[in-house]
Amino acid sequence: MTSAFNYPIGTPVFAYPGARPEDIPGAPRLVTRTRTTVRELCGSDVVWVEGEGSCIAVTHLDVVTEQEWEAARTADAVADQGALPVPAGPGQEKTTPAAAAGTAVTPAQASARQAILVALARSLREQPTGAQILDGLDNLGEAVLDEHDAGEIAAWVDGICYLARIPLAGSVTEYLASHESFPVGRYLRKEAAVEHIEDLLVQEEGPEVRSRIVWSDPEDEDEEVPVWDVALRDPATGALIPTQYMVTALSLAHDYDREADA
Structure with missing residues (x-):
C-alpha cells in the first residue's frame, strides 16, 4: 500500500468507476465515502466506496471537503x-415536483x-x-x-x-407588520403582513371584526418608506378608530452604499 493514499474509512470523495472526466467528458461520478482503507491489488492501490461493489483505483478518486461533498449530493438530488x-412536516413524506418529460438541461x-x-x-x-x-x-x-x-x-x-x-x-423589500412600533412579523409580501395583522385583530375583537377593517394607503406612493395603517369602522357612527397596527415597506440592500448615504 502506498502511504500517500492512506485515506481513513468514511473519507468524502468523488469516485469515477470508469474513466476520469478529463479523459472522457461526462464519465459517471459517484459522490460517496470510502468504506475500506487503501489496499494493494495486482500492483495497484485500490479502495472500496459506499454504493459501489467493485474496487476503484485511488487514481480515480478525488478527496473533497465535507462542504463540497454536501453541495454535490444536493446537486445530484x-x-x-x-x-x-x-422539508416535510410531521407525518408527511418529502415530495418534490418531477422534471417535465423530455426536458433537456443545457450545460449553461x-x-x-x-x-x-x-x-x-x-x-x-x-x-x-x-x-x-x-x-x-x-x-x-x-x-x-x-x-x-x-x-x-x-x-x-x-x-x-x-x-x-x-x-x-438591487434591493429586497421587506414588509414589517407592527403594533405601536413593536414588530409582530416580517414578510416578503405585503399580503402576508396584512393577513397577519387582520388575524390578530380577529383574535382580539372576534370574527365579526373582519367586515369593519379598513386599510389606508400611503399618502404618497413614491415616499421612501411607505406605510399602510389599519383602522376599525365603528358600526354605530361609521367613524374610523385607529388600531395602532401598520405595515411598513422597508428596502433591504445587499451591501452598504456609501455614496447613497453621503
Missing part, C-alpha cells in the same frame, strides 16, 4: 428529482444550478437562516407551479437570494 428537496443551466446549490449549501451551514431558506424554496416552488403573479415569484427569489447572501442587482 436536483438532477434526479428536478427540484430541491424541501447545469452550471448556473450548480453555482446556486453551492451558495445555498454554504449558507445553510454558515448562517442561522437555513430553515427560512428552505421555507422560501418551498413557497417559491408552489408559486411557480401554481403560476402565481410574476411579482410574487420575483419577491420569493429576491428574498431567498438575500438570505443566502447571493448578490442582488
Whole structure:
C-alpha cells in the first residue's frame, strides 16, 4: 500500500468507476465515502466506496471537503428529482415536483444550478437562516407551479437570494407588520403582513371584526418608506378608530452604499 493514499474509512470523495472526466467528458461520478482503507491489488492501490461493489483505483478518486461533498449530493438530488428537496412536516413524506418529460438541461443551466446549490449549501451551514431558506424554496416552488403573479415569484427569489447572501442587482423589500412600533412579523409580501395583522385583530375583537377593517394607503406612493395603517369602522357612527397596527415597506440592500448615504 502506498502511504500517500492512506485515506481513513468514511473519507468524502468523488469516485469515477470508469474513466476520469478529463479523459472522457461526462464519465459517471459517484459522490460517496470510502468504506475500506487503501489496499494493494495486482500492483495497484485500490479502495472500496459506499454504493459501489467493485474496487476503484485511488487514481480515480478525488478527496473533497465535507462542504463540497454536501453541495454535490444536493446537486445530484436536483438532477434526479428536478427540484430541491424541501422539508416535510410531521407525518408527511418529502415530495418534490418531477422534471417535465423530455426536458433537456443545457450545460449553461447545469452550471448556473450548480453555482446556486453551492451558495445555498454554504449558507445553510454558515448562517442561522437555513430553515427560512428552505421555507422560501418551498413557497417559491408552489408559486411557480401554481403560476402565481410574476411579482410574487420575483419577491420569493429576491428574498431567498438575500438570505443566502447571493448578490442582488438591487434591493429586497421587506414588509414589517407592527403594533405601536413593536414588530409582530416580517414578510416578503405585503399580503402576508396584512393577513397577519387582520388575524390578530380577529383574535382580539372576534370574527365579526373582519367586515369593519379598513386599510389606508400611503399618502404618497413614491415616499421612501411607505406605510399602510389599519383602522376599525365603528358600526354605530361609521367613524374610523385607529388600531395602532401598520405595515411598513422597508428596502433591504445587499451591501452598504456609501455614496447613497453621503
